[in-house]
Amino acid sequence: MGTINDALRGATDSQPDTIVAPWALNLVTHSTNTRLADDLTLVAEHQPPIVITALGSPAPVMETVKGYGGIVIADVVNIKLARKAAALGVDGLACVSSGAGGHTGYLSPFAFISAVREDFDGIITVGGGITDGHGVAGAIAAGADLVYMGTRFLPTVESLAPQEYKQMIVDHGPDDLIVSAGITGTDASWLRPSLIANGLDPDNLVAPTARNYDSKESPDKKWKDIWAAGQGLQTIHAIEPVSQVVDRLEVEYLAAHERFNALGLPTATRS
Numbered sequence: 064m065g066t067i068n069d070a071l072r073g074a075t076d077s078q079p080d081t082i083v084a085p086w087a088l089n090l091v092t093h094s095t096n097t098r099l100a101d102d103l104t105l106v107a108e109h110q111p112p113i114v115i116t117a118l119g120s121p122a123p124v125m126e127t128v129k130g131y132g133g134i135v136i137a138d139v140v141n142i143k144l145a146r147k148a149a150a151l152g153v154d155g156l157a158c159v160s161s162g163a164g165g166h167t168g169y170l171s172p173f174a175f176i177s178a179v180r181e182d183f184d185g186i187i188t189v190g191g192g193i194t195d196g197h198g199v200a201g202a203i204a205a206g207a208d209l210v211y212m213g214t215r216f217l218p219t220v221e222s223l224a225p226q227e228y229k230q231m232i233v234d235h236g237p238d239d240l241i242v243s244a245g246i247t248g249t250d251a252s253w254l255r256p257s258l259i260a261n262g263l264d265p266d267n268l269v270a271p272t273a274r275n276y277d278s279k280e281s282p283d284k285k286w287k288d289i290w291a292a293g294q295g296l297q298t299i300h301a302i303e304p305v306s307q308v309v310d311r312l313e314v315e316y317l318a319a320h321e322r323f324n325a326l327g328l329p330t331a332t333r334s
């Protein structure tokens with residue numbers, strides 16, 4: 064967090080007109096994160112503008128983050144969790160839907176957004192299988208404010224993922240994924256070839272008795288050598304710089320917008 068803040072300060076010091084988008088810290092708040100109290104001390108010190116809570120309740124971070132004027136977004140995978148988080152006063156919900164990489168969701172993004180919008184007027188972020196600007200436009204049209212994109216940015220030049228991981232995403236499609244609780248104890252979307260490369264049978268994974276999300280404390284090689292991806296990987300064809308990916312996202316988003324505009328509005332609603 065210090066490195067990020069220093070770099071951003073450096074950028075704005077040298078070019079005061081630079082617009083810096085807010086960055087987010089992702090914090091696992093599940094009880095398996097035994098260092099959460101220490102994490103929160105660092106959060107208070109570095110004050111990330113956005114804190115996204117994952118795999119647990121946002122309750123432990125609310126006081127600290129709201130205390131310095133930060134935004135809390137709770138990562139949720141169902142309506143019950145969304146309502147619980149909303150009741151705690153979070154600023155936003157990250158609705159992780161079916162097709163997401165990593166620990167995935169189950170709901171259709173359309174059903175999820177509509178259901179959450181019924182009684183939540185905060186920020187709705189939706190994620191799951193979105194890898195192009197057409198998908199971004201679809202999410203916005205469906206009622207989301209923001210999208211979450213993980214898989215799309217894994218095979219970029221700047222990504223710290225191993226080269227073989229990046230290439231595996233480029234070379235494979237959604238048929239090569241399996242959703243299983245067999246690695247961490249919670250359903251996640253894994254690349255079948257990486258399971259096989261690590262001597263595992265993707266069709267016969269046995270869930271561990273206890274949830275274990277922390278790659279450093281586990282005897283196996285989850286996240287490090289066993290790789291995850293979301294369903295959008297089919298349309299990723301090369302390892303490219305982030306700037307190129309973002310430029311294409313913009314072109315695709317605008318094309319989707321054009322398509323929508325070209326449909327026109329029925330006369331009755333035009334006024």
Ligand SMILES: Cc1cc2nc3c(=O)[nH]c(=O)nc-3n(C[C@H](O)[C@H](O)[C@H](O)COP(=O)(O)O)c2cc1C
Pocket residue numbers: 089116117118138159162163164165166190191192193211212213214215291292293294295
């Ligand atoms: C390799 C990988 C690691 C991830 N790690 C985390 C994580 O540590 N915390 C978290 O909240 N989400 C994590 N996610 C999920 C993303 O936040 C997001 O929900 C997901 O990537 C969206 O779906 P997409 O990959 O299809 O774009 C991870 C996703 C991937 C692919």
